[in-house]
Amino acid sequence: MTEPDLSVIDQHPYRWGNPNPPPGLPEAIRAALGHLGVRPGARGPAVDLSTVQLPAAVLPEAARSALAAAVGAEHVSTAAEDRLAHTRGWSTPDLLRLRRGDVADAPDAVVFPGTHDEVVDVLAVCARHRVAVVPFSGGTSVVGGLTPARAGFSGVVALDVRRLCRLVALDEVSRTATLQAGLRGPVAERLLNERGFTLGHFPQSFQGASIGGFAAARSAGQASAGYGRFDEMVVGLELATPRGTLALGHAPKSAAGPDLRHLVLGSEGALGVITSVRVRVRPVPASRVYEGWRFPSFAAGTTALRALAQDGPLPTVLRLSDELETAVTLAGGPGGCLVVTGYEGGAAEVAARRAAASAVLAELGGTPLGPEPGEAWRSGRYQAPYLRDALLDAGALAETLETAAFWSELPALRAAVTDALTTALAEAGTPAVVLCHISHVYETGASLYFTVVCAQADDPLAQWAAAKQAATAAILRRGAAVTHHHGVGTDHRAAHAEQVGPLGTDLLRAVKRALDPAGVLNPGVLI
């Protein structure tokens, strides 16, 4: 894969950062869609957004001028293109709404503060004028994390942190970097690479998402087995709130009361705006090996992943696709279930780790497929989301969801969610294929990631809402995590509240009141 031109990304930040989405669907996928009853052209083309009229901006003039005073008039925009570019995130329902010209959630203005203190000032202005604030960095939320409840506010602004885009400090002895929130994944990585370091955080949204979003949504990258989750990388952070600044992180770990860093991580813009994080970094790996393995079944593959997660050694990347996803990935391939393993590090260390892990995989029934499936996964790992517009154009509906559980619960959980999705969509008259993979492993459990494809019904938003609701209900019944790495947003808010219970919900509300008494931060998201 050619790495994208970063200067272009900076200018086109609203399509996962990729200015060149694939032009259409591979023929194999097009043929497969036919079997699902997908009929090209049946749903009509997307509305041309340049012709859509945005709702009138209602931001009071006093608020607008106070914001201009805080950040400079040139950094407060009410231009239609800016408002449009900050309308919702990039879930399939978000795409569907935009495609039919629904821009009702557009903010009234977009504010671009340039410093932490300006962010604090903007929040104070918004609290004073009862303006809802949507913290915005990459804009890649797939759970409605950028769709505020407007009711009761005098207006809505998006607070875009893109001007906070510096590598503030690099401590080569402690191996930490202080990164500002607005740094996109590829830019942060480039700045670190230039100094010999890497963050190692590569979620599928990498090209468009940013450091602030990684922290606020507790992101987990595809190399989490080796580099850890983003919440494990963060050793310090700075949060701007309407009541001032919370600066946390005096040591890697301590026993100084509850670790408040974990109250900010995952707070999704509802408690404040993360303006910078101090993260653990690692040297750029000298050696990288990616390869594939075939397992006869998902169960056998799961056992192998569990063995590596519990007894080691852990590859840097470790994934298992079910039979259907394997068939889509390795068209005409060997069948069974594909395991991708990746190793990054020093040459000798990678060789030793790979040999030991390979012995475990072979012992547990794996057949080596060589580097090709691994390299193919690596080079295509950011591409899938870009296919969605082409799928929607073709009349298909495609969306993903994820959960996590303890190892002993995984088989029943996978069956329950798959059954919920297939049943709900079959009942809607649009039989679906449901693919599943494991992409994040822990000693005590793992994630499950589902991809759903079917024909679009007349009302695809209602169609997906029903399927999603059935899946979420199954997850709640099984006591599994409402989300593994997509976050809560508005889509999972009710399920999350049910899972943490009335007391947990009260607790979150109390925390929000303490930091955001006026309740202006991302209203309706998370809490």
Next chain:
Amino acid sequence: MTEPDLSVIDQHPYRWGNPNPPPGLPEAIRAALGHLGVRPGARGPAVDLSTVQLPAAVLPEAARSALAAAVGAEHVSTAAEDRLAHTRGWSTPDLLRLRRGDVADAPDAVVFPGTHDEVVDVLAVCARHRVAVVPFSGGTSVVGGLTPARAGFSGVVALDVRRLCRLVALDEVSRTATLQAGLRGPVAERLLNERGFTLGHFPQSFQGASIGGFAAARSAGQASAGYGRFDEMVVGLELATPRGTLALGHAPKSAAGPDLRHLVLGSEGALGVITSVRVRVRPVPASRVYEGWRFPSFAAGTTALRALAQDGPLPTVLRLSDELETAVTLAGGPGGCLVVTGYEGGAAEVAARRAAASAVLAELGGTPLGPEPGEAWRSGRYQAPYLRDALLDAGALAETLETAAFWSELPALRAAVTDALTTALAEAGTPAVVLCHISHVYETGASLYFTVVCAQADDPLAQWAAAKQAATAAILRRGAAVTHHHGVGTDHRAAHAEQVGPLGTDLLRAVKRALDPAGVLNPGVLI
């Protein structure tokens, strides 16, 4: 070392769990104390506690009978021996107060609930009657975590969770165990060992401390390099609060909002009573190797520890003593700084890891000392606290404190804290020796642990308070952690508040109000 008889420990839980403290001081230590001006007998013997009159119990009768109704009259004790046994923790100041007969902090009663629901009921009763509650498990706090502020309450009860002492569930596939809070370290370990598993959590307080305390105080065991800190082991927990139950942990990790488990871990009984935790466990290791290395200086040893923490492989136990601590540990030994390495796991894995780590240690200037110093450390690792009574009897003052910081900050931090302690105590006319070690390493930093020994002044409590205050001020000035694994308690409350700032303190207060509106839980501790 002979493992202690656990049945005896269960009956004698108030002296770190060890019914047989060492009878006196080793001759070498006795001689060394002479050089510090310590004069045996100068301070007089400890008061015989059986002759001490406890303050009159003030618990209102209505509260007492409601507590009896909640847990059964036989599980509410106002006996002097129970009240005395729940008076404060085991810091040296706590010992000093008891030795001079100060039992002013004795609770009015001790309540022993037998189930989670009974704990909830007890808390509701206490909230209704404005009775302060001190959650009590092992009673090993060394930071005043069991010393409540009595003012404004109708009485004080200790809530002892010792009857919650079951291994509730073991999930061998997920490798998790659900342990109740009252299980002492050795008992929990024995129950797991019988099933082939280990927790791997061995803090110095292991023999007396309990599961609930490990969680509530964010304990870090001596094998944290290999097994992780206790807060990293916990995947789920149940918290009883005056407002009901908070049950958390649906998966090893998720992105479902802030990880509220981390708000409970470290909450030190101020937010609720942790009644059980679900923790990650591991198979009992087949192989254990402990050994010693000599480094020419603390700086060289620190560099070696950092190399292992950052580039691996990590031993299971990894410690570095400074020159003075090494001299005390290896009397007549080779000088320099002792590094102890321990490896636990499968035989082949241990052999490979030991070989690779040894190569790093040798490369960075270490000289192997063979197994003896490692095994000596392992067999004596729980003994040091038991020496304190003998030291106090001999007229010496001995206490410890700890902090943590990023690697680049460690040398200056060590110098600043050492200087603060030695200056303060020299100015008091009692020159001190200050020993230092690193016992917990992370990729980005490490802990520093200080042991201070000097002659007792006329008022040893004031003497230590001044030294401790100087050390804490130095830690705050360097921006390091107020505590690495001892916790906040009452001793670090002011420093912790200064470090998290007014907004962080407000946040903690808001959290407390949400769970404990009457403020009866461990008043004055943490918040």
